[in-house]
Amino acid sequence: MTVMKTREEVTPAPLPPILEVLPAALRRDAAPVRCVCRHCTPNLSDVQRAAHERVQEDWRATRIAWCEAHGYQLLDLIQAEKEATADRVRRRKSAGRH
Numbered sequence: 001m002t003v004m005k006t007r008e009e010v011t012p013a014p015l016p017p018i019l020e021v022l023p024a025a026l027r028r029d030a031a032p033v034r035c036v037c038r039h040c041t042p043n044l045s046d047v048q049r050a051a052h053e054r055v056q057e058d059w060r061a062t063r064i065a066w067c068e069a070h071g072y073q074l075l076d077l078i079q080a081e082k083e084a085t086a087d088r089v090r091r092r093k094s095a096g097r098h
């Protein structure tokens with residue numbers, strides 16, 4: 001008896017939408033600080049600014065590590081976040097139209 005290889009056997013199971021499984025702490029709205037450049041945060045000292053930048057870098061690195069550990073790519077996440085933002089904007093626009 002010949003066993004035919006089906007598509008299911010060679011293709012890994014599709015992953016769930018990344019935003020449904022991403023931990024809340026790694027979502028974009030949970031990002032530590034938006035921007036700590038001199039313009040956005042003129043009152044920060046250079047030491048504080050550097051500390052904030054480290055926190056941001058850690059957060060980004062954690063996101064990349066999570067994606068890799070769960071079979072996603074950071075690009076999948078960025079793309080999903082872009083679409084989610086576009087969806088929100090669309091919904092807000094259609095909600096305002098009567």
Ligand SMILES: [Zn+2]
Pocket residue numbers: 035036037038039040041
């Ligand atoms: Zn800025």
